[in-house]
Amino acid sequence: MQEKKWYKKKxxxxxxxxxxxxxxxxxSYATLLDKDVDDxxxxxxxxxxDQDLFKKEWL
Incomplete structure (x- = not known):
């Protein structure tokens, strides 16, 4: 029996x-760290x- 190569093993x-x-x-989580809850x-x-992906929600 032949031994499997190291890159073929689970x-x-x-x-x-x-x-x-x-x-x-x-x-993907780190990209959201700079955003506030109200964005x-x-x-x-x-x-x-010049538009941003997120904007502040003005109440």
Whole structure:
């Protein structure tokens, strides 16, 4: 029986997949850290080049 290569083993891929998943989830969460609770999506985001994605909600 031939030994599997190191890059074909589940022992290698499962921890790598978990680490990459945590990095992706952490990066997506980090983008939201600078936003306040009262920020909302800007409906005019695609209308102008200087528009922000989020805008303050004015009550």
């Amino acid at each position: 022992v290698f891929y499962i921890p790598v997949a978990i680490i990459l998943g945590l990095l992706g989830a952490g990066a 909302e999506l800007n409906p005019d985001y695609y209308n102008g080049i």
